[in-house]
Amino acid sequence: MVYPGRLLYLKDHTFRAKGPAIVGMRVVAGRVHIGQRIMKLDGTPVGQIKSLRTRDSEDVKQGVEGDELAVAVRGPTVGRHIEELDEFYVDVPESHAKRLKNIELDSKEQEILDELIKLHRKENHFWGR
Numbered sequence: 001m002v003y004p005g006r007l008l009y010l011k012d013h014t015f016r017a018k019g020p021a022i023v024g025m026r027v028v029a030g031r032v033h034i035g036q037r038i039m040k041l042d043g044t045p046v047g048q049i050k051s052l053r054t055r056d057s058e059d060v061k062q063g064v065e066g067d068e069l070a071v072a073v074r075g076p077t078v079g080r081h082i083e084e085l086d087e088f089y090v091d092v093p094e095s096h097a098k099r100l101k102n103i104e105l106d107s108k109e110q111e112i113l114d115e116l117i118k119l120h121r122k123e124n125h126f127w128g129r
Contacts, residue, residue, distance in 0.1 A: 001096055001099065001100075002033070002036055002090065002091075002092050002093060002096045003030060003031050003033075003090070003092070003100070003105075003109060004030045004089070004090055004092055004100070004105070004109050004112035004113045004116060005027060005029065005030030005031050005032045005036075005063075005089070005090035005109075005112065006027075006028040006029045006030055006087060006088070006089055006090075006108075006112055007025045007026065007027060007028060007032060007038065007071070007087065007088045007089075007090075008025060008026045008028050008085070008086075008087050008088075009023055009024070009025055009082060009083070009084055009085060009086045009087070009088070010023075010024040010025060010026055010068065010084070010085075011084045011085055012084070013025075013070075013084075014078050014084070015070060016072075017077060017078040017079065018076070018077040018078065020047075020050050020072045020073055020074040020075070021047075021072070021073050021075075021076050021077065021078050021082065022070055022071070022072045022073075023070070023071055023073070023078065023082070024068060024069070024070055024071075025068070025069055025070075025071045025088075026066075026067070026068045026069075027063045027064060027065050027066065027067045027068075027069070028065070028087070029065055029108035029109065029111075029112060030065065030090065030108060030109045030112050031062060031063065031064050031065070031090075031109075032049065032052070032062065032063045032069075032071075032090055033049070033052075033061060033062050033063075034049055034050070034051060034052055034061055034062075035048065035049060036048070036049050036090050036091070037049075037090075037091040038073065038088040038089065038090055038091060039088060039089055039091045040082075040086065040087075040088060040089075041087055041088070041089065042119075043119040043120070043122070043123075045075075045091065046073065046075060046076050046081065046082060046088060047073040047074050047075025047076045047081075048073065048074050048075060049071055049072070049073055050072040050073065050074050051071075051072040052069045052070070052071055052072075053069060053070040054067075054069060054070075055068065065108070089112060089115070089116055089119075090112075091116070092113065092116055094120070094127055094128055097113065097116065097117060097120075097127075097128040098128055098129075100113055101113075101128075
């Protein structure tokens, strides 16, 4: 199940520019897992998370609110597709969004899910229904 999340690309935390881009990010709200797709706040797809690492170079499968992680993202090039201080959403698939409506989420996760639904409904009026 893909849960909603919001990430902030930290200033001066670019470790590799492409192939995959490795950047420092803070989980502002929600949670993030390996394999999830991320998108900009305007709905533009960015890429897929390939790995997550802590400050101690320890590989982790999940990051929760408040964690600062090195995130490897397949797809974007730093400086062209993403910039420092950009914010991103975890892109929740439509089938997961339908199931998440019936699950008790905390207030921040629910707020992010509502924003994601609003974004996707600009293109598809029935998304997530």
